[in-house]
Amino acid sequence: MTDRLTDFEHLLLGLICAEPSSGYDLKRAFVTTPIGVYQPSSGALYPALQRLQTKGLIQSGPPTTAGVSPGRRRSVNQATSAGRAAHENWVRTPVEAASVSRDLGLHLMRFVMMEPLLTQPEVLAFLCGLRDALAAFVAELDRYTRAATFEGRHPALALDHGIAIHRASLDWAEHAITSLTT
Amino acid sequence: MTDRLTDFEHLLLGLICAEPSSGYDLKRAFVTTPIGVYQPSSGALYPALQRLQTKGLIQSGPPTTAGVSPGRRRSVNQATSAGRAAHENWVRTPVEAASVSRDLGLHLMRFVMMEPLLTQPEVLAFLCGLRDALAAFVAELDRYTRAATFEGRHPALALDHGIAIHRASLDWAEHAITSLTT
DNA sequence: ATCCGCATGTAACCCGTTACATGATTCT
């Protein structure tokens, strides 16, 4: 019951918390999303919804044709209070400095989903945590660049890339902080 | 035999092509790597090596204690000619514009590994393909930003992030091109 | 009445993670 959820399950739960949705809605949500790079398959989506249901985090209403007219019956999934609690808990998870690079995309998703749930100070605290973690990561890469000795030019260039994109993330975090405080 | 390889298998094969290595060497290679965010587990590493061996892409020599003195016997994996061919083929794979965001990390790895294998014009062609794909992706995100209407500020900020980091990648690609032509 | 597309699912397969097991080598 207090099992860990997959990243994917967390995202689904978050989308459902934001708005009760059918499986098909969720699929389209991922397609339409700006980071539409990922399109979940049915074989990933529906089993994940079943797992969330088994854990009591969502419950699916009976198939209805309500809402959209040119559609077939769809069972709408709604978050339970336990589900909303789990989602809010996930959204509040602080940024881990050690895994900031790997989890960056996930943090951005959390940033979007925390808007209607958290107070502005909480959001700013999250962004500061993210900024600090990114600053530490960039510093580490810089340190590595100075310490290491490369053969050839490509390794150094690849490192430059890592530094560049994480510095861009860092700049964004600072921009977001000032943008949200005005 | 002509099965597709996993990304991970491609990386292993590439590392082995660059230098014959034991499983332990490969593990440490990932740890020491600048993007040391990923550390393969034994349960991923050794089965992957076995799969490469089954496909005839690598072959492991008998356990030896040669080389490092304070070590145990390790079986050194060497790439076969088929393995080197498969690796070179992988390195030469052109950048797919549709998946450039998802595969960006992989492309960087390929960029590093292509240094001793490809001619400078080939490397530049790869970088130009990467640059064009990134430019197209950034343009798409820009278009999406103008077209979409958001509720709240976080979604727009998250999109800004996506644009910022991919623009940084794009700038890097252009810098790399000019850096390698001088 | 039939056909096509929507919406939800299911089964087989693959692979990575976690955790444990095993033998060999060096250190005390």
Next chain:
DNA sequence: AGAATCATGTAACGGGTTACATGCGGAT
């Protein structure tokens, strides 16, 4: 000799991908 570490593996488990199955709605 015994302990600790190195190096290689294996077993159970989870979850994602691909491909297929089903059933209902609207269109011709």
